[in-house]
Amino acid sequence: MAKSKNNLKYIPTEIEQKWQKKWEETKIYSPNLDKPFDKAQGHRPFYNLMMFPYPSAEGMHVGNMYAFTGADIYGRFKRMQGNDVFEPIGLDGFGIHSENYAIKVGRHPKEQAKISEKNFYRQLRATGNGYDWSRTVETYDPKYYKWTQWLFIQLFKAGLAYRKKAPVNFCPSCKTVLADEQVIDEKCERCSSIVEKKELEQWFFKITKYADRLLNGLNEIDWAEKIKIAQKQWIGRSEGMIINFGGIDVFTTRPETADGATFLVLSPQHPKAKEFKSKDVVDYIEISTNKSDEERRREKTGVFTGEYIINPLTKKKIPVWIADYVLMGYGTGAIMAVPAEDERDREFAEKYKIPIEKTSLSAKPVGEKVVNYHLRDWLISRQRYWGPPIPMINCPKCGWQPVPEEQLPVLLPDVKDWKPLGTGKSPLANHPEFYKANCPNCKGPATRETDVSDTFLDSAWYFLRYVNTEFDNKPFDELRVKKWLPVNMYIGGPEHAVLHLLYSRFITMALHDLGFIDFDEPFTKFYAHGLIIKDGAKMSKSKGNVVVPDAYIKKYGADALRCYLMFTGPFSMGGDFRDSGIEGMSRFLKRVWALASGIKGKDADPALDTFMHKTIKSVTEDMENLNYNTAIAHLMEYYNELHYFYTKYKILNIKYCKTLVLLLASLAPHITEELWNNLGEKSSIHQQSWPAYDSKLLVENEVTIVIQVNGKVRDILKIKSADVKNQKDVEHFASLSANVKKHLDGKKIKKVIYVEGRIINFVLNS
């Protein structure tokens, strides 16, 4: 029986902490991962995953909270819809970002990680998200990175990890090399320093081997279109032809222009370029190697080698040049230059006075059809401290050997001189006690790899570990993985389109091919959420516009902040954070509280029933599409209706309130739990079934018909549904309207458009 609780005030902080504690004690968000899926019972496993945060600052800001909350709401909704929801959380705390923060605050990364972990988890608990706290994953935990190292070894054994000397991106500020994907506009993805090119020997993953599968797999998954496009662009498949020009292979996508090729250009890194010994050429190669991309782009430069070759189509002698507008990393590192057709070639030809000749556009050169990709192999090595040591040993006799699996993890030693050196070597290179090892093969003296692996390797497989955290003897259990993966819903920021999301797909495909898992796409559905901005700009410390949630939670409660954040706009678009907005949301929750606490009476009302069922329908659809802003708007309308009814009749059936509270439960989990309890319910609201609507009850007994004359609204009629059976009835009612009569007066009606139950339009002869 509902009691009057009018005297109880809504004090968010009290009820929120109470329920957070209770939820954790009763483990309502910790599903039994091993319980076999019983179709009859209908509780499907649903893996609801959000991108885990990297704790690089003092704590999380409302931008982070926005993302986590939006994802949590979806998980709660799915749970109420009858799914067995697994929603884990962890920290991506290994890697450059966390280490850079540690450098900034002058603390050892390991010590800082402990502080960050405590703070982040405290904040995440305070937002009331329904995580399974018994299964967190921290990437810097040896129990986790043991398996990151194991993964490296599997890839090495499969020939997917290899070393090569190549010009690589080097960040002078982070003092390490970076993968192509981590260079944005020639700047470091982390610290925005301009990256340099260095020729170094490094570890790579053969992601290019998967280029076509990474491309084709996109057709099989339900991902935000913009992410798919970004990946497609990054993989950059282009079909073309290799043509042999006097012993030099060139790649072109336009073979039909080959008869217009008036010179040949080699990249300075092309092996053939090194065969020219003239001082001009040697100097040019030297200079261009040290140029930044930006310098190279500013002006095209090159040097004539003194050699000519024959264009096989025209049989004419054409000069061979070396120029750094041709990149070694794409195609064959050599091009046929067709200045008549290609703007870049023309620019170069004009500068160096090379003849420009027309092409027939129908040349048919002898060549081999090939496919080229923009995608490069993934550079894994980092000359840093705070990451998993790459588990490899170099033996002077046997070469590179993987660390035997029983010796994993290769523990990251606690050292005092952990800061990056900038010498092209990791700080661990100063620690013989770490790097001195015996060759696993011949047992002779050997040295360990001192570089650590890229952070993106840590996060490329964490979703597999969440369902397996208790196993120390294996990275993942076959049955667990079979039951829970691939991830049903993955929610995160679109900024990881070509980083984390691409790497995770690659690692999953590799694990699939090695026989460890039976699926090759990790995330069935990916939803890209928008960003919360402040004063028109992305939140960042340098701009000084970071909003921390703690004070708002204290003042208004997590529920108000959650709902407010979701109400700013569509979840996929983000929104602008304003203090005034949260006041309004806080008011709404107080009103709901007052209504649900003061409720009395038993009578149901047919009109209210229709309103309720319509609300259930629209809120359900909104939640499914993650349109939380309109879901909240519909709940507000519903509340307004209930409130109007209640003030008028002083009586309200309790079912209307229960529905309101149930529909609001995933958005505002604490207040609804408390109200549910106050309404006399014993079990948690978060384990209730999502309300269902009856489509028979959606029909209102009154219809609103808009009367138009020549497309302009002249009257709006509310008529009993029973009285309007057809167009004739509507025309009859319309003819009674004085205003409509006035506009139709003396005019000839050309035709009448009638849309049932909506609109009637009289079109006049003009």
Add this chain to the structure above:
RNA sequence: GCCGCGGUGGUGAAAUGGUAUACACGAAGGCCUUAAGAGCCUUUAUCCGCAAGGGUGUGAGAGUUCGACUCUCUCCCGCGGCACCA
């Protein structure tokens, strides 16, 4: 340059081709109160009008349609991705 997403009141925003501006914020007025706050009620795109009513309005312009924020075309502006990729 190519690809994608946007542009609607004072503000955040809503609208299966069918009443443009739901829902909220802010503002104005009122009730309650000794007062303040909270709460509640009313008004709030714009122009003409006492009102009834009418005109104009979704970045600009054209088109399709009885009817366009919505579909098509040409532009302008903002944001994001890719790019000496041959």
